[in-house]
Every structure is written in C-alpha cells, then in structure tokens.
Amino acid sequence: MTYDFNTIEKKWQDYWAKHQTFKAENHSDKPKFYVLDMFPYPSGAGLHVGHPLGYIASDIYARYKRHQGFNVLHPQGYDSFGLPAEQYAIQTGQHPAITTAENIKTYRRQLDQIGFSFDWSREVRTSDPKYYKWTQWIFIQLYNSWYNYNSNKAEDISSLIAIFESEGNTKVNAACDDDVTLFSAADWNQFSSEEQQKILLQYRLTYLAETEVNWCPELGTVLANDEIVNGVSERGGHTVIRKKMTQWSMRISAYAERLLQGLEKIDWTDALKESQRNWIGKSVGASVTFPILSFPGGEEKAGTKKPGYMTGGNNSAILLEKAKAMRANPTEAEAALWSQLRNKNLESKFRQQHLIGDFIVDFVCLRKRLIIEVDGKIHDSQKEADAQRTEILENDGFKVIRFTNEEVLGNIEGVLKSIEHELSIRSSIEPDSVPPPGARGIEVFTTRPDTIFGVSFMTLAPEHELVSKITTPAQKAEVDAYVEATAKRSERERMADVKTITGAFTGAYVEHPFTKEAIPVWIGDYVLAGYGTGAVMSVPCGDQRDYDFAKHFNLPIPNIFEGADISEEAFADKDNTIIANSDFLNGLNHKEATKKIIEALEKIGQGKGKINYRLRDAVFSRQRYWGEPFPVYYVDGMPQMIDAKYLPITLPEVEKYLPTETGEPPLGNATVWAWDTDKNKVVSNDLIDHKTVFPLELNTMPGWAGSSQYFNRYMDPHNDEAIFSQEAINYWQQVDLYIGGSEHATGHLLYSRFWQKFMFDKGLVPYDEFAKKLINQGMILGTSAFIYRINEKPNFFVSGEVYNSYKDPKTRKETIEYIQKFTGQSLSSIQFDPVHVDVNYVNSSNEMDVSTFRKWMKKYKYDHIKFITTEEETKRDSFTVNRDVEKMSKSKYNVVNPDQICEDYGADSLRLYEMFLGPLEQYKPWNTAGITGVHSFLKKLWKLYMDDNGLKVTETEPSKDSLKTLHKTIKKVQEDIENFSFNTSVSTFMIAVNELTAQKCHSKAILEPLLVLISPYAPHIAEELWERLGHKESIATAPFPIFDEQHLVESSKNYPISFNGKMRFTMELPLDMSKEDIEKAVLENEKTQEQLAGRTPKKVIVVPGKIVNIVG
C-alpha cells in the first residue's frame, strides 16, 4: 500500500471537522493553555506559502500541549475590516462585505487543507456586527473614563465630575490635554453644560479634538504614526502631509509609563520590547523656563527694556491663581456682562479674568485684541494706575474699553452695542499670533539640565508659536524667509537632508536663570516642533547638533567639562565627566549636578524635573467606509454616546464608497444615518431636527480597533450579554503563547496592551498584559527569477546565462557581438532591463518554460518576442533565469501557492518543509525544490509501517538499538518543541526513521509512540497510521511518550583523541574507565606514538566521557 496523502489528508480533515476534535471547553479538569495566532486580514490574493509559517508553528505547539494533557484553546478568526476591500468596492461597486465573505471562504479552504487544529466554533470576524458591538462598547467605556495619576489607573468619569464639583480642577492629577484652563468648583458649577462637556473631553480616554494629523490625500484618510513608513503611507507609499482636523483620539499617552514597565514582566523578544521602548521614548530630564528679554519694538540689547507687560517676575502661577479666584467671585456687574457676552451669539469669543502678560483683565477677545474692563468705585490712585496699564496694553496693540458698574447694570444693551461696534471695526488677527497667557518665557525640555551653564544660545523649531512674536523688526525678513523655506520642505526632504545646517537669528534674547546673561534666540530646523516643547537650550560643548550649529553660525562654545577636549567635537559622554565653570555645580558629576540643578530651578520657580515621552496619543478616526461605526451622535456639535444597550450600530448602506462632494467621509453618503433619541434607533437623515433626531458620526474606527481585544473575545465569542463572561476570562486568563509577525510591534501589539491595561483598570480582566509569551516568526522570502530585456530592442529577451556572460568583463565584448547576430543591428552598448518571470514557469534547474512565458506575454499584447540563449543553452534547448531572493509578492511574480504544494506533496509535507527551512524567527528564502526531502521522509515513514501486504507492525520485542533511537528522539523532540526549535525536530525525525529502517524495526512498542511524536508536525499521516494500528480514537489527545534515560545509557564512548586541540583519531573506551587508565590507554596506542613522533607529551587532558587532548 502506497502513501496516498491526498486521500488520507482529506479523510482526516473531514474527521476532525465532524468530530469537533479540537473544540475547547471553558470548563475542564485539565490545566489550560491558550495558543494564539495573529488573525489574518483576508486579502483577495489568498494565502501564499509564507503566511502559514507561524500558524504551523503554533499548531505544532497546540497539538503538543494536547498530548501533554492540557485543555488547549487554539482559535482563529479574521481581521476583516480594512482598506483593500474598500478600494475594491470603490473600483467595482461591490459591497466590501461580499468581497470580504468571499475572501474568507478562500482563506478558510486554504487553512483547512493544511490541517490546522483550530477551534473554528470560536471564530470571530471584526466586521461582524455581533463582534464589533463590543468594539463599540469598549469605545464607550474609554469615553466614560479618565486617567488618574494619583491612583495610577483609569477611573469612571463620574469620579472626575465629583472632584470638579467639589474643588475644581486645580488639584486634579490627570492625563489631559496640555491647554486645560484652571477653574474652581464655583466656576465649574457655573459653566454651561456645553462648556462642561468640552472640559470633560480634555480628560476622557478617548476624546474629540482638533489635532494635527497625518493626512494622506491619495487614500483620502488620516493615518496613525505607525501606519507611516519613511514619511509615506505604509499601504501604497503615498505622500502624507500634516493637516489640522477634528478627530477622535485615544489617550494612550496616559499609559506610557505602565506600557514601559509592563515590558519587564512579559516574555517577548528583546527586539520587540526594544522597539516598543523606543516608540514610547521615555527621557528623564527637566523643563526649564528662560524669560524673554526683548520683544519687537523693544530695544534689541539685552536687559535694557522689556515690553511693558513683561515685568519679568516669576509670578505667573500666582497670577493664574488670582485670576481664577476672581473668576470664581465676580462682581455683580461682571457676572451680568459675562452672562451676556457668553450667551449672545457674538462672532468673537471672550475670555473672563484672563491673564495678558502680568495683567489680569476682566474680559478679552483675543482674536480682536479687545479688552473690556468693568470698574467699581474709582479712586484717583487707581485711575492713574489704570491709565498706565491701558497705555501699556494699547502700546502692544490691544484696545481697552472701560465701563463702570453702573453702566453695565443700568444699560447693558448699550454696553453690548458699543462692544459689538468695537468688534466690528477691529480687524481680527490670527489666533496663534496672540501670546498665550504667561508666555513670558521659553520653556525647554532637556535631558542634561546639569549643563545649563554651558548654554550659549537657544534654538526654536521654525514652527514654534513664539517665533513670530519675538522676532525683532530688523530680523523679521530673514526669519520669515527661513520659516517659509522650511515649511516648503516636505518631511521627507528634511529627513533625507540631515547634514545641511540652516537657521536664523530672531534678534530676541532670553535670560539665563542663574547667570542672568542674555542668550540669543535662534531658529533652526534641527529642532522639531513635535517633540518636547519645540525649543532647546543649546549646549554646544555637550551636544553634537548644537556644536555643529554653533560652528556653522560662529556662536560661542563655552566648555563646562573638566579636561574635555572640545576643539573638534562636542563632549557628550555624560558618565565620564566633571562639571566645571558652572558656579555651584563645579566639581560635581552628571548625576549629582542634575539633582542639584533641578533643586535650584525649582527653588526659583523656573524649572522642574520632568519626564518626557515620545509616545503620542493615537488618532482613532478614519475617513473610510469599511470600518466600525462610532456609537456617537452630535447635539450642538458636542459628541454624545449611544447607550450601550442599543449596540451594535451597524454600518449604513451607501451609494458609493468615496468621500462626498463636500469632502465628508463616505458615511456622509448614507441617507439613513441619524440617531433618534426617542426611538433609540438609526433613522433617515431627513428626520434630523436637532431635537430628538441628531446626525451620527461620519468617521469610522481604524484597523487596529477590532484587533485590540479579539484575543479575549475568543474565550467567550458568542456572548451577547457581555464582551466575555467573568467565568471565561478567569478560566483562560491570558494568552500563553502568541505567534505573529514583528511588523505589528508599534501598532497592534502596543494598542492591545493599552486596551488590556484599561480593561484591567476597569476590573474586567485578571491580567494587565494579554500575552505572556510572544514569538515573532520570520518572513519567508521568495526566490525571484529574472530574464533580461534589451532596452533598445524590447522584443528581445536574453537568458540569465547570456546576461551573466555580458556582465563578466572578460566575455563582454564577444557577448555583444553574439547578441548582435540576433538583433541584426549594431549596438555600441547594450542596456538590459531585468524582467521578473513567474517562478511557476521555471523548473528546479532554473530553466524557464519559454512557451508559457510567450503565452503570458501575449496576454499583455506582446507578440513576436524573441529569445537569445547561449550556444550551450541552444544545444540543450533550455533558457536559464537568474535567481535572487526578495520579499514574496505578487508584483515580483515569486509567489508560491500552498494549494499546489498540498496537491503535489500533501499538507504534511508542506508543514514539515516550512518547519525544516530554518529557525522560526529567521527570514529565509523559499525553494519549492527542497520539499522532495521531507516528502520522501514521509514515504519512508509510511514504509516503516506498511508494505504491499498492508500493516507490517508486529508485537515483537524492540531491539536495544531501536529503544535507544526512540528515546533519543523523544528527548530531542520534546526539548525542541519547548524551545520552539522546530527545524531541528524534523531532522531528528529523519534520523530516527533512517535508523529504524536500517534496524528493520517493526516493533509496535517503538512505532506506536513514534507516531505521537510526529503527530504535531504531520498530523494526517500520524492519524492514519494510528488508526491502522488499531486505535479508534484520534491521536490528538494520546499522551506524549515519556522519555526514559536508561535506554540511552552507554557502556563505552568513542573518544576523540586530539593533539594540541586537533582531532586525529578516535578510540573506543569504556565509560567507567578512570582518568588515569584512559590516559594510559591512549598513550599506549600506536597511533598516539605515531603522532608524537618520539616527543614526550607535556600534558594530557582527559575529560571523561568527552575528549582526550594531548599537548606536545
């Protein structure tokens, strides 16, 4: 009986499906084990041989664990929302759900034919409303939470509201937007509901905010940072620009520290942890504020005169407190006017008790630079001060109008009229040209505060908001030109061109916090607007970039390091330095000086220790159709959550999947896309009345939304009451082994950890890390095949061999002449364009099937093509290709389809071969030809059990040798699986089968346990032979054979005898021989004497059981 793999594999795949062999139960006496694969995006192209690599490895592990007696959860599903289905829909009009369902069908068929032990009863699809109901649910949970740094966890938003109501936000230590204004409890209670909602949005873990996003015009959507590679989109490689848009964001930055710390307790690869660490980018240092000395209009010389409202004190915090207090306790007139200004639909927005420089003004419209003061009783002295203040403010471009209490209370209409008039005649200015309150200094972040005495200039990013405000008239032209020039350069250009040093002097100066010296302020594009504060204190002696900048612009480079040579480059080695020329820091090392300087900065209120993270909040809105809709509608522009009990909010039907004509996301095309708060359902847009029917959110969630909790949903996938039951999560707890690609390091794997930590804070999951151990499988690369087209004569193709002889300078000349015989045209030089040939047209000897290629070219209307081969090739009638290893991809025509492999060699061969290729984590090229090795191994295995007459396994006692082979195999395979060294087990199986064949072993005592060893790798053949041995139950849960040391015990060892470390010959000696006897025996051997040639050995090293080394 021959090994009929096609029949056998089909039989067992059907058997497993029918008997639900791999269905996992949520209750079991067995210990649990959760093996997870990263679920695939079902693309239209189907699987190629690279895709199943990780699945095969995890399947082997899962099957092994079942043999070990574990209750194994090994689920699979589909990450089925995504761009390709949508783009296909745009092109063809076919609904993405249909495309997706078809693709899933293909995937399922392909996965099934490889014989995975997935529990398909738990399948999830992220695009299934039953599934995304819970994605929406988590979104609502995040919305209703804030992050409390005091308790260091997410809490319900109600606890924040309670704090606001009782004490305002001054003492709240929360993850929030940078620009929250301080308010008291009284303020809070007085705020309109809309204002309260706006403030809460600044604290929620998912929030709507105008953010600068990565906009990809070609794709018509925003992208997250991890979806951009080298400044272009990961998918398609389109340009990405920065754009301001109102978007949902996830406050992942709140978890930065915990995401970093959590890496310590999980068994993930170092490479992966390291890239998450880099992505989080923690730097410890200090923030320092340098007061601004000169402003436009002021003198350029340092220290002489400051702008009027810059008194230069350090009391902004005190003033802010004061302003807050005044806001909380307005006079009657102020309160009256405020309520009018706020509620009147004025075109411009007013702020109350606002800080302008060091002055607190009653009301200000920053856009129009209009200040309104309401005066009580006026004393003379007050009058004078007011006049002075008015003058100063008006000098700086503000208009101040004053009203008395009586005017406001008595004739509020009149007062408002005159305010409106003022507003109408004043031209508005861009909001960002208004100095922010308290912006009397430039704040920088530095990791080296200890070098503060080495600061010789300050550098701002060209985009820094203060640039336009501090630049002096004399420098304005230069600065404007520079800012414009940098703005024109794309992100990519700036990245590509790091070497060129550019910058400009603003004319402004800041004051050194300790020396009180004036420090010039420059701008330069080596400072990034997006990191830290967008400004650096430049210490050229200690930072190479500052050093280069200083050299280039001839700025001073003071040395503050004892004995450091800074004539050629900066001295950046912070661990080997003593600070000098630094006043009270002299003689201290980096650590001591850092501590001391931070204390000093805190004392004078100009700085403090600070930790900065590179991790930015994640934009969560996508302008796409094929994604999860938000459970959000808008009342007066403010987002409202739909109650979780009405979920899921399913995707509406749309006419077309493109953005609307007005540039709204595709959901803007939906006609039934409004929320009725009475009926609590989605209704037609025509019914929108902004009373009970409101517009729904038009964005959808990004691809990573659905994948950030799917691993928990597998535990209880059909639960409609909860995302998962507590019983299920407490049983399965967390993923024990997760296998997937490393390309998800800073996307999926970071977001999932974030959501898991959030779920942990909410008490929903028992662990705040979802995957205990993670392994990255390496990529399988394709072996592309090339032939070469003559550039000048595009219908001619030359073979790899012709091309190679052209490339060789020795044969180049004659090759050109040779080619010319065919082209008939004299060509002085020839240019070749490499052309990818479909690897399926090429045999294992690198010969291309010319006629298939010709047919293929014909499809693209290329007729009359001609081939040029060497004389040699022509003789053997072959056309060779050249080979090169590249990423497997459709466009490179090097994709190998597993279907064909399963057809030709069987799934077991495919599984073994994928493992045999090399270590799991490694990148390795695919070469189908090699599969014959594992395939003939399986045939040999089969022959060990079967011959033409059927089963030949007998009950005979096994030989000693066979037992030894078996147990050495058990030991090795078990170790290999536990170390994820699957490639070496395959070799071990081959050795075992070769040995047992040589031993003519037919003993059941050997061959039965051998099947269990092999069954995780090649389950079909194992099941088949297992059944033929008489078993009625599947081999899947048969116990793993127990290794018995005694079968490996040897009585003698073939010792390698080496001379000066070089092995010369071997000697068989008993293992229980003493060191001395071994030495004696070896020295007496005639070959030893031969080697020594009469010399006496200086030393003889005997390691019993290992080696003998003779030093001569």
Next chain:
RNA sequence: GCUGAAGUGGUGGAAUUGGUAGACACGUUGGACUUAAAAUCCAAUGGCCAUUAUGGCCGUGCGGGUUCAAGUCCCGCCUUCAGUACCA
C-alpha cells in the same frame, strides 16, 4: 547615528553548559533498476595538496586575545538585514 538580529560548504541550515565543525536535507556527480522516463535504491560530495592505501595542510566575516581546547568566551573592526531617527 542609535537599537536589535545575523555572518558556517554550491544552497537551506546543524553543532542547547567551550570538547570530533558541516548533523539533516536540497543540489551536483557516478552507479543500480528500466526500452525510456518518473519513482526508488546505493555511493561520493568544505577547499587545497598528495595518492599505492595510509595521509597532510587550510578552513565558521576580518585582526588580536584568553584557554589544554574557541563557530561558541573577551577586545577591536568589517559586512548584511530589520526597526528607528536631527528625540534635545
């Protein structure tokens, strides 16, 4: 630049705590079987030099070092791949 991984035959790779480098395969060559092919089986296969067998020399990216002994440990380089990047 930084971080991580890796450099071993013609190819994929083995050598788990320093102890016979190249396991196991592919490929190649020769042979058997066959009208022939496929399949199967046998043998050889790191390089060089010898050859009447025995044998000898070199060899794990390069240069040093430690050791009786180094692919493995240490120091200094080089190269490749991946990630990240003017991160203050």
